[in-house]
Each structure stands twice: as C-alpha cells, then as structure tokens.
Amino acid sequence: MAKMNMLQAINNALDMAMAANDRVLCFGEDVGVFGGVFRATSNLQQKYGKDRCFNTPLVEQGIIGFANGLAAQGSVPVAEIQFADYIFPAFDQIVNESAKFRYRSGNLFDVGGLTIRAPYGGGIAGGLYHSQSPEAYFAHTPGLKIVVPRNPHQAKGLLLGAIHDPNPTLFFEPKRLYRASVGEVPEEDYRLPLGEAEVLKEGTDITLLGWGAQMEVIGQAVDLAEKEGISCEVIDLRTILPWDVNTVVESVLKTGRLVVSHEAPLTGGFASEISATIQERCFLYLESPIARVTGMDTPFPLALEKEYLPNHLKVFDAIRASVEF
Amino acid sequence: MAKMNMLQAINNALDMAMAANDRVLCFGEDVGVFGGVFRATSNLQQKYGKDRCFNTPLVEQGIIGFANGLAAQGSVPVAEIQFADYIFPAFDQIVNESAKFRYRSGNLFDVGGLTIRAPYGGGIAGGLYHSQSPEAYFAHTPGLKIVVPRNPHQAKGLLLGAIHDPNPTLFFEPKRLYRASVGEVPEEDYRLPLGEAEVLKEGTDITLLGWGAQMEVIGQAVDLAEKEGISCEVIDLRTILPWDVNTVVESVLKTGRLVVSHEAPLTGGFASEISATIQERCFLYLESPIARVTGMDTPFPLALEKEYLPNHLKVFDAIRASVEF
Amino acid sequence: MSTTTKAEVVHTPTFTDGAEFRIPTFQVLKQDGTLHEGAQAPALDKDQALRIYRTMIFTRVLDERMLAAQRQGRLSFYMQCIGEEAAIIGSAAALDEDDMIMAQYREQGALAYRGFTTDEFMNQLFGNEMDYGKGRQMPVHYGSAKLHYMTISSPLATQIPQATGYAYGQKLAGDGKCTIVYFGEGAASEGDFHAALNMAAVHRVPVIFLCRNNGYAISTPSVEQFAADGVAPRAFGYKMDVIRVDGNDVLAVHEATRLARRMAVEENRPVLIEAMTYRLAAHSSSDDPSGYRSKDEEAVWREKDPILRMRHWLQGREWWSDDEEKEIQERLRREVLETMKKAEKRPPPPLESLVTDVYDQVTPELSRQLDNLKSHIRRYPDAYPKTAGQVRGGE
Amino acid sequence: MSTTTKAEVVHTPTFTDGAEFRIPTFQVLKQDGTLHEGAQAPALDKDQALRIYRTMIFTRVLDERMLAAQRQGRLSFYMQCIGEEAAIIGSAAALDEDDMIMAQYREQGALAYRGFTTDEFMNQLFGNEMDYGKGRQMPVHYGSAKLHYMTISSPLATQIPQATGYAYGQKLAGDGKCTIVYFGEGAASEGDFHAALNMAAVHRVPVIFLCRNNGYAISTPSVEQFAADGVAPRAFGYKMDVIRVDGNDVLAVHEATRLARRMAVEENRPVLIEAMTYRLAAHSSSDDPSGYRSKDEEAVWREKDPILRMRHWLQGREWWSDDEEKEIQERLRREVLETMKKAEKRPPPPLESLVTDVYDQVTPELSRQLDNLKSHIRRYPDAYPKTAGQVRGGE
Ligand SMILES: Cc1ncc(C[n+]2csc(CCOP(=O)(O)OP(=O)(O)O)c2C)c(N)n1
Ligand SMILES: Cc1ncc(C[n+]2csc(CCOP(=O)(O)OP(=O)(O)O)c2C)c(N)n1
Ligand SMILES: [Mg+2]
Ligand SMILES: [Mg+2]
Secondary structure, eight states: OEEEEHHHHHHHHHHHHHHHOTTEEEEETTOSTTOOTTOTTTTHHHHHOTTTEEEOOSOHHHHHHHHHHHHHHTOEEEEEOSSGGGOGGGHHIIIIIGGGHHHHTTTSSOOTTOEEEEEEOSSSSOGGGSOOOOHHHHHTOTTOEEEOOSSHHHHHHHHHHHHHSSSOEEEEEEGGGTTTOEEEEOSSOOOOOTTOOEEEEOOSSEEEEEOTTHHHHHHHHHHHHHHTTOOEEEEEOOEEESOOHHHHHHHHHHHSOEEEEEEEESTTOHHHHHHHHHHHHSGGGOSSOOEEEEEOSSOOOSTTHHHHSOOHHHHHHHHHHHHHO | OEEEEHHHHHHHHHHHHHHHOTTEEEEETTOSTTOOTTOTTTTHHHHHOTTTEEEOOSOHHHHHHHHHHHHHHTOEEEEEOSSGGGOGGGHHIIIIIGGGHHHHTTTSSOOTTOEEEEEEOOSSSOGGGSOOOOHHHHHTOTTOEEEOOSSHHHHHHHHHHHHHSSSOEEEEEEGGGTTTOEEEEOSSOOOOOTTOOEEEEOOSSEEEEEOTTHHHHHHHHHHHHHHTTOOEEEEEOOEEESOOHHHHHHHHHHHSOEEEEEEEESTTOHHHHHHHHHHHHSGGGOSSOOEEEEEOSSOOOSTTHHHHSOOHHHHHHHHHHHHTO | OOSSOSOOEESSOOOBOSTTSOOOEEOOBOTTSOBOTTOOOOSOOHHHHHHHHHHHHHHHHHHHHHHHHHHTTSSSOOOOOTTOHHHHHHHHTTSOTTSEEEOOSSOHHHHHHHTOOHHHHHHHHTTOTTOTTTTOSOTTOOOBTTTTBOOOOSSTTTHHHHHHHHHHHHHHHTOSOOEEEEEETTGGGSHHHHHHHHHHHHHTOOEEEEEEEOSEETTEEGGGTOSSSSSTTHHHHHTOEEEEEETTOHHHHHHHHHHHHHHHHHHOOOEEEEEEOOOOSOSSTTOOGGGTSOHHHHHHHHTTOHHHHHHHHHHHTTSOOHHHHHHHHHHHHHHHHHHHHHHHHSOOOOGGGGTTTSSSSOOHHHHHHHHHHHHHHHHOGGGOTTTHHHHOSOO | OOSSOSOOEESSOOOBOSTTSOOOEEOOBOTTSOBOTTOOOOSOOHHHHHHHHHHHHHHHHHHHHHHHHHHTTSSSOOOOOTTOHHHHHHHHTTSOTTSEEEOOSSOHHHHHHHTOOHHHHHHHHTTOTTOTTTTOSOTTOOOBTTTTBOOOOSSTTTHHHHHHHHHHHHHHHTOSOOEEEEEETTGGGSHHHHHHHHHHHHHTOOEEEEEEEOSEETTEEGGGTOSSSSSTTHHHHHTOEEEEEETTOHHHHHHHHHHHHHHHHHHOOOEEEEEEOOOOSOSSTTOOGGGTSOHHHHHHHHTTOHHHHHHHHHHHTTSOOHHHHHHHHHHHHHHHHHHHHHHHHSOOOOGGGGTTTSSSSOOHHHHHHHHHHHHHHHHOGGGOTTTHHHHOSOO
C-alpha cells in the first residue's frame, strides 16, 4: 500500500496498464510531454515513448474517432478529454459509433478496448464550462459503460477494470478530488468490477445513493443524520451504465426510503432513472417518495456555485424530509 | 380548413413564417431546390429565393453553428437536420452553445430565434441510423425547448409556436406520420403554446402519457383497454422541455395510475424523468407503480423492429398490469 | 519557436486563394480504350485486370437487379454504385488483400473484389439469419472481418478519423499494412474529415484517403458543397500528398493507389486521392434525381462509362471478347437472381439477436427485457409472425 | 455537371503536397520602428495610432496587474495576451466600430480598443453584481452588446461557424457590416473551423477569420498541431483569400485587416488572416510553461515585443515621447488598481440570477427550485454567507 492522491492513483493505473500491455496507448490534448493539464499522464511519454503517449491536435471528435479506429484495430486506447465539458464535439463518435460498433457489425468488429477519461464536476470555480457532470447524457446509450470513482483506491481499481473491460467505457474523474482525496492504494495491479455498486455503510432507515465526488457530500450528510438517530445505508453506484439495480433494490426493500444525489441538473439526470426503476421494483415497500438532490435546472454558475451545488446540508434536508414524510 | 398530411402542414407553417417575416430562413442538407429529402421545404426556395432557403454543405455542426450565429444576429433560422440520428455532430453547438447563450451572457445575447427541425422515430425499416428518438439526450439541457407534434394540425401550430418562441427550440417530427397522418388544418397562422400538455381524452382509472407518433399507438391501446371497461385519461405532452408537470400531476392525482410510453430506449429515456417527478408529487395517490413502455436498451434494430417497438399491445399489457396491480 | 519554417517575407500586402496553383487530373486511358500519349503501360497483369473487370460487371448486374427487386417491394432499400466502379474497384485492387478497407456505403465493388460472395451480399441485403450483421442494419451495410472490410456505418465521415486511428495501430504493429478509407465529396464537409486528415499528417500514419467526387451529395451539387476546385487542394492545408485522378479511368485509379500505398506503407505518408467521377444513378432507391439535375447532364457522363472504357482496353489487348462478355452477363444475372431467391426465403435472425452484441455479454437488465418480450410474444403470437415460432412452448 | 472547372490533365502520376507554393509573411515595420524597404506608409493617422498604442499599454498593464491579483488569491483565474497585442488590437482597429467581434478569450485588446472601461473589465473579472454576465462565467469571459463584442464562450472554435452565420445575417441585412472572428492555431484543429470556412466560402459572407498563430495550444507546440506550414494554406481548400502577416507588426496587421474588410464588405469575400505571433506568457494563470518550452525560446520572442516595435515607430514620427510613456504607465497602473479595489468589494449578483436567463422567462419549475433554495438558505444562513442576507425575513 502507498499513500496516493487521486491523480497519482490514476497515473499509477495508466502506468501499470502500459507496462503490462504495449498495445495500451494514452493520448489527448496536452497529454504528452506535459503530462496533461492535471498531470494525470505525467511521465508516461518519458517512460513509454512518443508513440504510445502523445499529444493530439485539438479536436475531440478526432481524438475519439481516432481512438475508435485504434480500438477496432485491436489496440487499447485510453483517450483523455481535457474536461468533460468538452466531450460534446465527440458525442457522435461516442454515441453513434463507439456504442454501436459491436452491435451493428454482429460482433465482427468492436471497440471494446476503448476507455475515455475525462475530469468532471464542480466545486472548483469553473463556471459553465469547467464544471459539468455529463454522465446522464451518455447513460441513455446502450453499448457504453460509464464509471465514476470516489477516491484514489477506487480510481486505480476501476480504471484498470475499465481499461481491461471488453466494452467502450467512459471514465469520469471527480477533478475536485484530484488532489484533495488522498488514501491508501495497493501497489499491485488490481481491478474492481464494473457494473457493481458498493454498499459503503449499512443502515435501516434510509438508503443514500450517489457516485464520485458526491459520495463525500453524502458522507457528511449521513454524519448529521446519524447524530439525529437516523440509521443510513450508503451506496456508491460506481458504474452508472449498466447500473447495479439489484443492490439498490435490495437496500430499498430493507430501508423503504431512498435519496439519490448528483451534481448534474435535476431534469433528465441519472437520479431520474434510478427513481423510476426503484419505484417500479419496490413500490409496496416505499415509505416516502424517492428524493433527488441535484444541481438546479440551469447551466453551471460561478459566483453562486455554493448555492447551486447539492451540498451535504441539502442532502441532509432531504433525508429528514424523507424520514418525516 | 384544408386537408393536409403532416409534411404539408409543416411546409405550410414554414411558408407562412417566411411570408410573414423576411428574417425567417430555412436551410440544411438538400433543403434548397430539392425541398428536403422528405420535401418538407418544397417550393420555399422557389418562392423566397436562394438567400432565404438554401442547401448547406454536409456538416451538421456547421449548420447549427451557422444557425446560432444567425440567431444571435437577430435572424430567425429554421435549420433542418436531415435525420434526428445525425444531430449528434451538432450536439456541442446545441448543448454547450444554443442552450447556454443567453445565460452565459447575462442576456446580452441570445439565440432565441433558433428552431431546429429533425425527423425522428422508427417504424420505417430504418435500422440503427434512421430510427432514433433522441429527445431525452437534449432534455437534460436547461435552456432548450423540445417539441414533438402528433398530427398535422399540431405540427403546424406547434412549429409556428416554436419559430416565434424566443428560446432555442428543437422540433422533432415523427417521420412515420409524415404522409400517414392526414387531417384538417386551419389555413391561417395559428400558434399552439409551448410548455403545455394537452388532455386528449378524460378518464378515471389510469393516465396514459406520450408524445408524437406514440400517441397513435397509445390511442390503439386505449381502445383495447376501454373495451375491457378501463377508463383511460390520455395526455399528449407535446413539449418535452420544459414539460407541463402540473397537467400530469393533476391527472394522476385523479386516476392514481400512470403509463408513459416512448420509442427511445428505457434507461435514461424521458419517461424516467416523468416517473421520478410524478412519484414525488403524487406519492400518496399512486395505486400502482408508474410504468414505462419503451424501446429496449439496445441500438435500434431492423429485421426485428416490430418486436423492438413499444406497440399498442405492449402498452395495453402495461395498462392491464397497472390496473390489476 | 517559430511556428512556420522560414518563409518568404513581403512588404506589400498580397492576398491569394491559391487558384493559380491547379491540381491536374491524372488520366491513362481514353474512352476508346487506348492509352493517352505519354501514359505509362499499367502495372496490371491479365489476371488482375480480368478480376477487376469481372467485379465491375458483377456490381453492375447486382445493382441493376437489386434496384429492380427494391422496386418490386422485395427489398426495403438499395444503393447503386453505377458509374463509379473504376474508382472503387480500381483502387481496391491496388491494395494488399489484408489492408483494411473502411468504406462509406457505395463501395460494394471493393468488397466484391475481395471475394465477398453473392450469397453473402444477399444475406445482408435481406437481413436474414445468415447476415453477419444479424439483420440489424439497412441494406448495403456490409461488413466482413475475414476480408478486412469494416462494417458500414450510416453516419457520414465517422469512418475517416477511425481510419487514421486504425492505420496508426497498423504502423505501431509494423505489419506493413495500411488502411484505405472511402468517402464522398459531400462527407468531406464534415468536421470528422478535417480531424482525420490533420491527425494523419501530424502522426504520419499509413492511410489512403480516397474521395469519390461524384458531383452530388444526394441533391446537393458540389458547387454548393464547396467553392474550391474539388477536395484535392485541402491536402495542402495538412501538408499531405495528394493526387487527382480521372475516377472513370481504372488504370489511372489503380496506378495512383498503388503509388499511394507505397508512400503510405514505406514512408508513413498519408495520401489523399480525389477520384473525379459521377453518380450515374439516383442517390438511393428513395431518391429521384429528376428533381435536381438534367437528363442531358447524365447523358454526358453515361458516355464516360468506366466499364465500357475498361472493356475497350481489354478487348484492345485481346484479353476479353464479346462472347465472354455475353457469358458473364448471363451467368451473373442468373446467379444473382437465384441467390436472391434463396436469401429472401431464409428466416430472420433469432429473437435473442435483439439483445446480443450490445455488450460483450448480455447484461441482466437486457435478459430481463428479453424475457418480458418473450412472455409478451407468447400472449400475442399472431402479432409477431416472424418470431412467435421461436417462443412457443415454455414460459 | 463537371465538379471541377476545366483542369489540366496529366498522364504521369504526380503527387504534390503544395509545399512549393509558399505563403509569404507580410511585414511593414522593422523592430527598430522603421519601415521595411518597399513598404507603403500605413493608412493610420496619429489619433488612431495613439488609440491603438494606448490600448496596447492598457492591456499590458491590466494583464500584469491581474496576474498578480490572481497570485495574491484575489482573483480565481486570469489569461494574459502579452506578446499578441499587435495582432489583436491592430486588427480590431481596422474595423468599423459596429462590426461584430467574436473572440476566443485572449482578445481583451479588441474590447479595450472599442472602449470597454476598466470598471467594466473589473466587474467581469470579479463576477460581481455589475458584471454584465451576472457572475456566471470565469474571469476573462467578457461581452458587450453595445460594443458589438460577443460574450466569450469557453468551448473552443464554436464561435467560428457562428461568425459565418452572423455575417450571413449581416449580408442579408445589407448594412455594410462584417464580422471578425478570432481563434488560436490550436482551435483551428476543431471540426467547427472546417465547417465555418467552407460555409463562408460557399455562401460568400462578409467575415474575416483571424487566426492568432502564437505557437502553442497550452503545452502543445504547433508542430504537434499540424504538419503544414501554418494555418494559412488551408484557405486554398476553400478557395478563400488568405494573407499571412507578422502578428507583432501592428502596421502590417492593420493594413491586412483593412484590406480584408474591404473585400468582405464590398465583395462578400471571406478572408483568412494568419497572424504569426507568440504567446509570451503562460497559457493562463493555471499554467506553467517551463514544463514544455525553454526560456531561450521565450527570450527570442521577447525581443520582438510588438508594443516596443510600435513605440519605436511612434517615437520616430514624434507622435510619442518618453514622458508620455511614463505618464500613461503610471496612470493606468493606478487606475487599474483603484478600479479593482472597488470591483472586488461589490456584492455578488442576486440569488435570483441563478435562474434568470436560462429561458427568456423563469419557468414554473425554476421558480419552484429557487423557492426551495431560498427556504433552504433560510434554514442554514451561516452556510451561505454570500446570499443569506438576501433571503432574510419572509418565508
Ligand atoms: C452525418 C450524416 N448526415 C447526413 C446523412 C444523410 N446522407 C446520407 S448520404 C448523404 C449524401 C452523401 O454524399 P457524398 O458524401 O457525396 O456521397 P455519395 O452519396 O455521393 O456517394 C447524406 C446527406 C448521413 N448519413 N450522415
Ligand atoms: C472544445 C475545447 N477543448 C478543449 C479546451 C481546453 N483548452 C482551452 S484553451 C486550449 C488551447 C487553445 O489553444 P489556441 O487555440 O492555440 O489558443 P491560445 O491559447 O494559444 O491563444 C485548450 C486545449 C476548450 N476550452 N474547448
Ligand atoms: Mg457525392
Ligand atoms: Mg495558440
């Protein structure tokens, strides 16, 4: 075990994947000698050469188009999009191409080797275009996997899981935690499973569900709630698509209450899918409406970011409202 | 009143808008002399000249970028995307630009004049890339309006409503109904309101909710259900964003049951948003889980399209299951 | 760091649009089948020449027959490549058999040249249980892993940056292979085109960009697609080698591609080839060109038929005869017809194919959806004649 | 219809990458402030020249002061334009005051030239209640409707096709106005660039595309951005007029832009200008260039300082003196500092600004969300020091 922050854990995962398989390549804007604007790819070019870790021209649709082709060829591309806010020029290549490559060819061809990394989320005074959480935009797309880690240990294990998963995977990294989240990380190669949620804490009164940076917020809210004697079960979804319905259903069958929280706007956010599904599966067990604590239905603001974000107090309010319903 | 099919109604709306205001422009791939691959823009170039109705080069991101600029300048662009499946290269221009233009500038600039038309939906043996219903991809984007008409009368009134609405609006046209749906259409200029659902039929046992071509399917299912003595209330949402929560809430408070149906895949489809919201607002009134009858979580198939689509029998099954819950 | 190499300096402002720098068109064959003066004898031997020619005849027969089938309502959709056979097959023939081909949709000739059988074509066109694509895509969306022909995807131009990436992988693999990517002059307007060519030039990958400039993108004539003299001059913007060829001249196309392949594979120099040709037929079976172009214009191009031109050349060399022509036409017509009849009778892909290949494995949620569908079909077997038989019996 | 104009025909295959067709760089001023031999006297009169020069000094002072403020933690973020003042201000000065400017983010000089006040700059930088953008965007995302300066948007290159559309609207309006759009050589790699230039050429719109080729896109040097000799040769691919200028030569930039504007407005000919310059500072306050380039390289370019070059010219004409220089430097420093102090004390935008301008009117759902937020803040006023005061009292 070693103490690492999340960037170090990610860098370590990339390093390990590149060392183990020389078909693994890392590229994107400023990913080369500079090691990425957040330094997630530090030293990889120095270690593995310019052929395997390199800058691309500034064109996201090209980066992912190129990555799709590489993956189809049998390479294992790990493409970086500098900010998740800038993934949209590549939306067609991801949603119409990566996601449908295997299906449309009847499994003659696939881009299963593809992993797309992108820093997401707010809390860094980034305003409209350095703060977005776009997971729900992709979660409506069968064929993709979407993963979000909550801490360094998870980041390394899930990233290695994503790189080795034989399906195109989006890996959204909570940039607010890049340096802020520090923890023990095994030094060896380990892969956490995709498609499995993790119950972080058991409880009986209410289930709290989130992913990524929001897990920290949920943790703070749970601390407040437990002080008031509310027993909380906490689940990190980890994989947004395909998501682990059963773990959540099981929990809600027990607690009868669910609060889902994410930073992205309310309408059409992934909490809506969870809520819709859980009320289908747990209808007779629900003791209060499933609550969503999310960003507001606006672009991401700057000066009033604090007011906008679904912080622990808002989550705590929702827990209380649910329990008192 | 005149008998028109949906294409004629759309063409008539465009004609009327162009006649009334010479800042209204129509453009897109093959929109000019040919009048569009579906002929929605027939004769408009002949009538209003090449400056106001024209072919663009084949580049969706350019079409919408160009349209954003035109709208910012004060023109009223009506841009056509040839198939909704091909709107994704323009995703960034729509989601990061059109939607956020007014907000980010503090209302100094806006692209309120923009309307984007695109044929959507299945049932025409179109396979993966001529069948998609992408409304939910956009419904997670504050700042956009999204409208879907169900018949010629609605198409004309809503399109004129969209063109005159001072917000960027996506207008998805159910191409399966282009020629199949025929009805009486007023000859004058009339505008149907955006953001208002329409109760097509009152009933007491269950609420059926949909939009666009799915309204026809829901109608057939309701016929079957009423034969079994189930009294159905039918609502056409018409505007997906911002959607008319109150009309749906009111209905469900009365009926206690809700089935939402759309063609797009289940996971992350807009039915999930509706379900999540309605269970929040009507929790104590719900007599059975809110049901979603949708496309499957796969790309759109071809040979087994019939099996894939949420047809009237599947909707009928859901009605029965809900009533018998 | 200076961002350009030392360039000339001027002190009076001069604008240029490069118009004076014209890119000529490379031609070898005249329409009568003789070589232009100064043209080199082609590198094609008789076997390969005949293989090309037979493939051309095959696709012509296939195209005519399948459009007719579409008109008869036997097929939902079809796209012909009539008029562009030389551009497509001439270039494909200049490749190694295991170079990767990434096509747009009108390149059935390249696939036929590689040996895709009539049966394989038909299974895709009818989306039956033997279609490699499992009946999921519209007709003409062929693919073959064994023939290194990437399955067609309808969204235009997406395959162009993919080709750059594919070729980058080939370069790293060091296997001496390259990728050719076909696209129309319309698709070249997409952002993906720009991305692909720029990245290929920067990363020096073995890829050949072959633009079929056939004058139209559906109804849009190329003068409304771009103001420039074709697509070729764009290569300068990427510092990429480019050649423009008469796309109806199979020898010119073949030679240009052969040389381009050498540059790509031996020097990692990506190359753009612009093949000037004409889409003689409608865009697709859904299109009617009479709404946007004249019969006269079409007639001019019908005179330049690439198949006839090649036939003249072959017959001039006595590699081909009228009898052989008659024989092959009849044989292929029969073969296409008979194969079609078999293919259209084959059953559709199994119900399970709705949920396979979305991921490498069927997810629990998709299993659930499939189970629900099966129960539903069992309740309403009459409504699902194609698949009811598959679910009869067990619940 | 032939898809190219009658072009030359050749019978031996010839590839070209256009390298022999070099685009020269237009220069007027030498670094010592004298004119190159053969260079025309510029069209600038003294008033305008001084207005340009003063604007350059202003942005230099602003940039230095605001980076310092960022370092002191008073500002979250900043971007300097140091080294590129001539390219930006020289071009803006060649426009009509109500031509539209669509900038990338590093063009504060164009806005300052139009008369954006120090106070207006500061209000945006501090996102206070007087910021036109209502504190929603990061620092340097300026906009001004009255000065025809489109609000900056972070996603790169999106403004380029928007400029084409804006200019198309101007052309139809027939008001004799045009649009200039600024972007970096990095942004020019985006698909939107390709779309924008092609559409502008096809539709003949009055737009000037001004590429600031400053050698870097963050850490990526232009040799990893494109293989070609800069961005200029791309114009040939669109049949667009292009000129390359020394971007550190204010007279050359001004003259090129003046002529380009005439072509745009009088002949509806879009023009590409590539201004060769250098980003002397870090990409932004978050960047440290020592990780990817040498001090030596920077030193070479510091020698070519565009402000110094202009000052030499002005002093050569006796339009400017050392005393004036000293006076303006001191005055602007003081002004920037004082204005900053006022701006940073102004309160943030009101809570309501969270939900306004999403649509033309606040939707019922957004009202509901705002009401919920207000109740929440009332419950936890200490957690929201910026806005608690606004909701005190009524529920
Ligand atoms: C992204 C995208 N936009 C639009 C279409 C619809 N479409 C299909 S083919 C076509 C024209 C293509 O023209 P070109 O590239 O010149 O090829 P050609 O048909 O002439 O061979 C269009 C607009 C599409 N398939 N994909
Ligand atoms: C679509 C998009 N991708 C990536 C970024 C992140 N980014 C901001 S500036 C920049 C470099 C831009 O370089 P260039 O266009 O040359 O302009 P310069 O900074 O040199 O003025 C990058 C990659 C972005 N803002 N938008
Ligand atoms: Mg074409
Ligand atoms: Mg730059």
